[in-house]
Amino acid sequence: MAKKELFDEIYYKHYNKVFRLCKGYFCGDTALASDATQEIFIKVWEKLDTFRNESSISTWIYRIAVNTCLLYLRKSSTKKEIRTDILPQVVSETYSSEKDEQLRQMYQCIQKLEETNKMIILMTLDGLEYQEIAEVIGISEETLRVRIHRIK
Numbered sequence: 001m002a003k004k005e006l007f008d009e010i011y012y013k014h015y016n017k018v019f020r021l022c023k024g025y026f027c028g029d030t031a032l033a034s035d036a037t038q039e040i041f042i043k044v045w046e047k048l049d050t051f052r053n054e055s056s057i058s059t060w061i062y063r064i065a066v067n068t069c070l071l072y073l074r075k076s077s078t079k080k081e082i083r084t085d086i087l088p089q090v091v092s093e094t095y096s097s098e099k100d101e102q103l104r105q106m107y108q109c110i111q112k113l114e115e116t117n118k119m120i121i122l123m124t125l126d127g128l129e130y131q132e133i134a135e136v137i138g139i140s141e142e143t144l145r146v147r148i149h150r151i152k
Contacts, residue, residue, distance in 0.1 A: 007045055010057060015041070017058075017126050018065045024122035025069040028107040032072070040068045055135055062128075062136045066119055117151050124148055 001009075018040055022033035043064050051060055110118055116137060123133045134144040 003048060007048060010044065010048075010061070011041055014058060014061050018061065020126055021062070021065050021122050022069055024107060024110055024125070025073065025118070027111050028104050036065075036068055036072050040065045043068065056132065058128075059132055059135050062123065062132075066136070070115065113151065117147065120144065120147055121151050 015037065019033055019037045022036040022040075023030060026032040026036070040061070044061060047064070051057065110121060113121060120133060120137060123136065128136075130141050130144055130148075134141045137144065139147070
């Protein structure tokens with residue numbers, strides 16, 4: 001499979017999950033989440049040739065996403081202009097005003113968590129398997145279960 005077809009497949013399969021993860025890091029700010037998501041997929045494109053299949057592609061993408069979000073939070077004053085017309089368009093998510101308010105409150109609560117716990121709960125809410133979350137975080141699955149219980 002050519003790099004472009006592989007990237008397109010990865011992009012369509014993982015865009016919404018990465019976007020939701022970014023929204024969680026940026027307290028529901030869709031503009032910032034969109035910018036970070038674009039940057040993440042640019043990094044995925046640039047580093048796709050270096051992926052070694054030592055973990056699943058989604059675990060690799062989540063690591064890139066988490067690191068990018070943390071960099072954004074640390075260096076929010078530095079903005080980088082990126083040409084994004086190479087990225088395919090994905091339909092955006094829209095919610096009712098009631099659902100938007102619930103999501104806003106949830107994101108505010110998530111922001112109060114320590115960074116690792118924030119990562120864990122965002123991936124849990126996105127439906128990732130515990131084994132994959134544990135691999136991304138670098139802890140055992142048993143430790144992850146305990147952390148999730150404490151977070152709740």
